């Protein structure tokens with residue numbers, strides 16, 4: 001009997017059930033490795049965090065050539081669990097979960113699962129799994145999908161953890177073999193297309209799935225085929241693929257697609273039965289399917305209560321309908337082996353064979369008898385069919401997008417390498433930090449990861465990224481489609497105005513795909529994430545206090561608001577402005593802004609836009625950046641503070657400060673909150689940003705109207721049709737909707753309730769080659785420009801004068817890294833000195849105050865522009881930060 005190493009080094013017999021020893025002990029095959037707590041976590045944080053453990057990310061031997069089918073398919077596990085959702089109806093909700101061949105699906109009820117009314121599904125092998133034994137909670141973070149679930153009892157909790165672990169192991173093993181097969185095909189030059197694969201691979205459906213994906217890869221690469229590549233190129237391609245270790249989102253998307261396809265298959269069969277009055281399969285076939293599962297053909301009996309008994313759960317829908325295809329023959333195997341064996345120990349949630357009454361599932365029977373209300377049901381099925389087909393289409397589309405992005409990455413690398421080749425002769429080793437460097441050198445420095453503070457507890461209620469947490473009303477969804485069409489027709493300010501400012505950056509962005517983020521973040525799970533430093537190659541050459549200014553890119557919306565008589569329409573412009581600040585995030589997921597030093601400042605005087613802006617880092621613990629902008633048409637201020645929460649694959653950023661805008665003409669004072677920003681797949685190259693939640697805009701000086709904006713969380717099917725969707729309404733005092741607007745936060749906003757329906761805002765087109773320049777917009781790339789006339793007027797604390805940031809901008813990544821470290825060290829030293837003297841840092845241009853709701857706010861003290869003018873910063877006492 002072969003044995004293989006589990007991730008902890010202890011050999012496990014292949015035929016041994018992964019569930020053995022289940023009741024007594026926590027899961028043995030993959031015990032939690034990381035605790036979310038650590039000795040360095042502040043005691044304030046540690047009480048709850050300590051209870052969380054991250055299950056080891058299962059490492060499967062990628063090089064073994066074993067047949068994955070040798071590994072037993074873990075048994076199906078199903079039952080009710082509590083699932084947390086955020087909005088609407090925030091809280092824990094009972095949901096029915098089914099875990100089968102590595103896919104966790106859930107619905108509202110067991111019946112819904114049977115009817116195929118899925119709420120969501122997730123490939124558990126792609127998720128980071130954290131558990132909390134004390135509260136029986138399991139978190140699964142698959143990057144774009146995040147489940148928070150809770151078992152009702154400790155026993156159920158252990159059953160689920162064990163089953164999830166087994167399924168994760170199984171699925172990973174399966175994927176590793178596909179991956180390995182593909183790598184082998186490439187390095188051995190056997191070609192990467194489906195035809196040349198071994199038979200046993202074709203046997204497993206998910207393999208075909210992957211082959212589909214690799215087919216697209218080779219399709220994209222067109223010529224030459226892998227077999228024609230010289231060996232060196234093959235090696236490079238394999239290295240690339242190995243680096244793109246988790247083809248997560250594509251695989252996930254394709255998995256969903258696969259689920260949908262089997263769903264379509266089922267619907268087709270149902271339709272056939274209904275419409276042709278024919279059965280999808282003969283009784284003989286049915287008999288065979290059922291007897292395969294040790295059940296004899298017998299009519300279901302009715303219990304006294306009139307209910308058909310014995311089938312609270314017998315066969316899964318797929319099995320019962322005869323969809324147990326060859327590739328899935330493991331399911332049958334599992335039913336008679338591990339599934340059934342273990343279930344006798346497991347109790348309620350997993351059905352045991354002894355619970356089954358030997359008869360045909362009632363579901364199958366109901367399918368056999370010709371339906372009486374054929375037309376109605378048929379129509380329903382057709383509708384369902386359409387919906388599912390659309391999902392398949394959307395999934396494939398998003399896979400296509402991901403591949404297109406990968407192609408971009410390839411192009412980018414190609415450009416960079418040719419550029420490097422051109423300059424390399426004169427350039428002495430522009431080495432960027434390696435994986436090991438980054439882990440060792442940066443890991444315990446004290447710059448902040450994202451400069452936010454890590455959220456305090458899993459139960460804090462701040463975050464709950466459920467899959468379906470911002471469900472828009474159907475009417476709204478179709479409205480968004482229309483808005484989108486109208487926005488695309490609306491003219492954009494295509495030609496950027498010549499502002500006399502720079503149109504590009506001095507150097508391209510560094511490639512940071514190799515940086516060992518995984519190590520950095522994983523090693524810091526449980527630590528206050530704001531205490532972890534990152535290598536410069538991960539930075540973009542703007543600072544968080546400059547980035548605050550980016551929210552003013554579309555300040556003309558505030559100008560328009562100040563010139564709009566009607567208070568409701570005015571509110572629409574304010575709403576559009578609140579949304580416009582998020583647009584840039586669409587292109588900015590590969591780098592993080594520099595963290596401002598305490599006391600660092602930034603000014604931005606835009607004569608062309610008519611505003612003057614200042615910002616300052618006013619507090620380090622927690623990090624707070626304050627800003628203030630003035631123009632003839634508005635004043636704006638906010639202090640930005642946020643908490644972040646790392647779930648294993650995604651990072652949620654929860655801003656807590658409010659944005660304030662006043663309009664002089666009407667005496668309005670608007671105030672609004674910010675939504676959650678989630679960095680999905682933070683560790684991989686498929687990283688992307690999503691904003692979700694609700695913004696409420698109030699006018700503190702008038703209660704004529706309020707505005708509600710929902711940033712819709714994209715739904716579980718990963719369709720891009722509802723990605724980045726926003727919906728807004730302006731409500732009057734009585735709560736009636738006066739205006740309705742919406743669209744996408746990266747594409748624009750349309751209002752169809754204006755006297756003439758119109759596109760209220762559309763983002764500026766991105767500059768040429770933006771991908772090579774950090775994804776910056778024109779406005780963003782102007783932020784750090786330092787002109788000779790400006791230089792002498794700035795205080796020495798201005799971000800434009802910060803040397804490490806300038807070095808990065810000029811492409812001197814190594815120099816930047818060194819200097820950044822020095823700057824951080826000096827900051828630590830200053831802090832120590834201050835503490836020694838028992839003093840506190842006092843911000844120079846902002847003062848702390850309390851707003852009408854009792855919140856701490858930072859307001860300008862009005863001195864910046866005055867000092868600048870007279871006596872000038874050159875003639876006043878300044879902080880020395882670098």
Ligand SMILES: CC(C)CCC[C@@H](C)[C@H]1CC[C@H]2[C@@H]3CC=C4C[C@@H](O)CC[C@]4(C)[C@H]3CC[C@]12C
Pocket residue numbers: 450517538547585588589590591592593642653655674675677679682689
């Ligand atoms: C590890 C690194 C490379 C991942 C990249 C992280 C990037 C995408 C993160 C780091 C800090 C983040 C920003 C922090 C704070 C805010 C304020 C919020 O109101 C809008 C989103 C915004 C502006 C975030 C956008 C995403 C962001 C820029």
